[in-house]
Amino acid sequence: MAQLQRIAIAPSQIANGQITLTCGQQHYLYRVLRLQSGDRFIAMDGMGQWWLAQLKDTVAVIIQSLSVATELPTNITLIAALPKGNAFDEVVRCSTELGVTCIAPVLSDRTLLKPSPQKLQRWQRIAQEAAEQSERACIPTILPPATFNHAILNTTATHRYLCESRGNHPHLQNITPEISVPGEIAIAIGPEGGWTAAEIEFAIANGFQCVSLGKRILRAVTAPIVALSIVTAALESVAAN
Ligand code: SAM
Numbered sequence: 001m002a003q004l005q006r007i008a009i010a011p012s013q014i015a016n017g018q019i020t021l022t023c024g025q026q027h028y029l030y031r032v033l034r035l036q037s038g039d040r041f042i043a044m045d046g047m048g049q050w051w052l053a054q055l056k057d058t059v060a061v062i063i064q065s066l067s068v069a070t071e072l073p074t075n076i077t078l079i080a081a082l083p084k085g086n087a088f089d090e091v092v093r094c095s096t097e098l099g100v101t102c103i104a105p106v107l108s109d110r111t112l113l114k115p116s117p118q119k120l121q122r123w124q125r126i127a128q129e130a131a132e133q134s135e136r137a138c139i140p141t142i143l144p145p146a147t148f149n150h151a152i153l154n155t156t157a158t159h160r161y162l163c164e165s166r167g168n169h170p171h172l173q174n175i176t177p178e179i180s181v182p183g184e185i186a187i188a189i190g191p192e193g194g195w196t197a198a199e200i201e202f203a204i205a206n207g208f209q210c211v212s213l214g215k216r217i218l219r220a221v222t223a224p225i226v227a228l229s230i231v232t233a234a235l236e237s238v239a240a241n
Pocket of ligand 1 (some may be wrong): 211
């Protein structure tokens with residue numbers, strides 16, 4: 001099944017055992033992927049459900065529901081200050097591949113970017129493509145950009161970590177036994193200029209623990225990849241035992 005193409009569909013496209021394909025999906029399946037009527041592909045609703053489907057003109061007939069077990073056992077929210085330019089595209093792509101459930105872009109005190117309204121749609125499309133590519137059952141939710149304080153106050157996670165490149169903080173790797181305790185995880189990554197003292201204080205006052213990712217200063221794009229790799233490795237090794 002792994003070699004079949006996966007495409008995300010909306011649950012509203014399914015009726016009477018068929019998926020009504022949008023013009024964009026037909027173009028992608030027939031023109032880009034060069035599939036033909038009768039060929040099979042995997043349809044995913046981005047909320048945990050996969051189906052094996054067979055193309056038939058402008059619809060796809062559902063052959064069977066598939067079980068998929070590629071999601072992490074714990075929800076992870078990445079709170080990330082927006083880096084300059086298009087760098088957040090890479091944050092969305094990589095963190096989706098690594099298994100995040102939710103991405104919260106934040107405008108912090110030192111954020112330089114003022115995102116255009118089209119950015120959210122662009123990030124949602126990148127997350128969808130990355131979820132298809134990495135065989136995820138779920139597509140992460142991308143929240144609209146919000147202030148740092150708003151993101152911190154709206155965190156529901158039980159385990160909250162603020163990655164901070166300066167200071168003598170415990171390494172995230174050493175915190176991982178705590179992560180195996182059931183709950184949800186939030187990880188916050190700062191912008192190129194780092195967090196301000198006021199932001200760090202506010203996060204700590206709201207239950208965040210400062211953590212290190214090592215002695216080297218990582219780029220705002222590299223830091224989420226490193227933090228998520230540490231956390232997902234810990235979660236998956238606990239789940240495997
Ligand atoms: N200009 C900041 C400085 O000199 O400290 C560096 C900011 S860094 C480019 C962007 C963000 O990545 C930081 O705010 C932090 O969240 C995260 N980060 C980078 N390296 C880190 C490290 N070694 N430990 C913890 N967090 C790190």
